[in-house]
Amino acid sequence: MGKGPLEQKLQFEKKNQDLVKLPKYAKVEKRPIPHAPVASPYAGASVPKIVYVSSSTPFMSAVKRIQKLLLQAEKRATANINLEDTRKNEKQKLAELANISSKREEVFVKATGRAIEKALNVGKWFEEKETEYSVRVKTGSVIVVDDVVEDEEKKEQEEQKRQRQEGQQSNPPSSESKLAAKKRKRQAAAAVNPDAELPESRTRWVKMVEVAVSLK
Template sequence: MPQPTPPPPTAPATKPHSHPESLTFTKKNQNMTKLPKYAKITKRPIPHPAPSTPYTGSNVPKTIYVSTTTPKMSVVTRVRKLLRQAEKRATAGLHSTKGGRQQHGGRTQAERVAQVQEALRREEVHVKATGRAIAKAVAVGEYLRDAAGGGEFRVTVTTGSVLVVDDVEVDEAAKKRVVEGAERMRREVESGSAVKGEKREGEGEGKGEGGLGEEEEGEDEEEELPESRTRWVNMVDVVVGLK
């Protein structure tokens, strides 16, 4: 009697957002201000509020900002401390029996346990990063998600973008070279056109071989540049809470 063919092995289910490459971002930088070569961009630091401490109250969002140089395990340790302190605050009066139900507002032990669990669900730590640091924040989330066999922390990942400001600085020496080069090119084109004497009537006066383009370039070089410009950068928010 022929043996039944066993079913093909199934691939293990993949966990969402297991790698930064799997994240999806919305492209927002549609019309960036084009700058000439002599303009230098200086990125301003993204402003952040004061860092959270283990004693930050439950009504204040707890956020850790990650850079490319931040050690992963340092962030993991900080997340654990913030959540353990939140757990202590939530359970501080849970085991106190002095005063009975009257002291606890008439609530039973089971009701107080439910209240503590609800308070813990609201206590979350946000690990945020932008740009190249996104991979570091995702790695922190993966580590905590898999800690204790996945039974200790719940982790969710959301993506977004944040508006940043870049300062525009002009290199005057480089600008002078560009403007002089454009002027020299224009004179060469005009002199070449005069020697040839081959101008067609009605085809745009002053247009030699690229003459108008160079004039336009020269005019653009003289335009006033903005002191700064804004752009959107990708951002990730890894939210960690106790299960």
């Protein structure tokens, strides 16, 4: 799956090195990416409010969750301000409101891999309402762990195939063309060492975006 138009505008640091080539009888099973527990909308300002977006997350569902978190943040921020307080003049009241605006809570929309474009589109939805919301985007990477699983039946078949190829190499047919011989040698050179012990897991980096949304 290629990059979407919004993702193409972003720059990501390339962190992955060449991964060890696995034999045909081994496959990679991806583990879910661990996330911090989702905070309650009513948690204090010191607790980060994060909305995780996957490729299957309904678009407007994510938008409404963000709006709910921002609404609760606004209620917390204005809870101690009483605009009807006659003991304060207009200048004092405006100063308190300005102080709130300078300390707006942000809601962080996070996504990796194929979900990046959806998170960016969510951010764009808020960005288009520029009189109400502020939006900023940060790119990064997260490390993930994949399990390496062997298929014993396929492993045995590959071993038998390897033994046949080794036999052909020691007794190549006289009619074999030079081109076919070169191709066979290239395949043998590129093959995974059958005696090497496979790792139980391996790590890799995946692209991540964080879209921060706040009220103005």
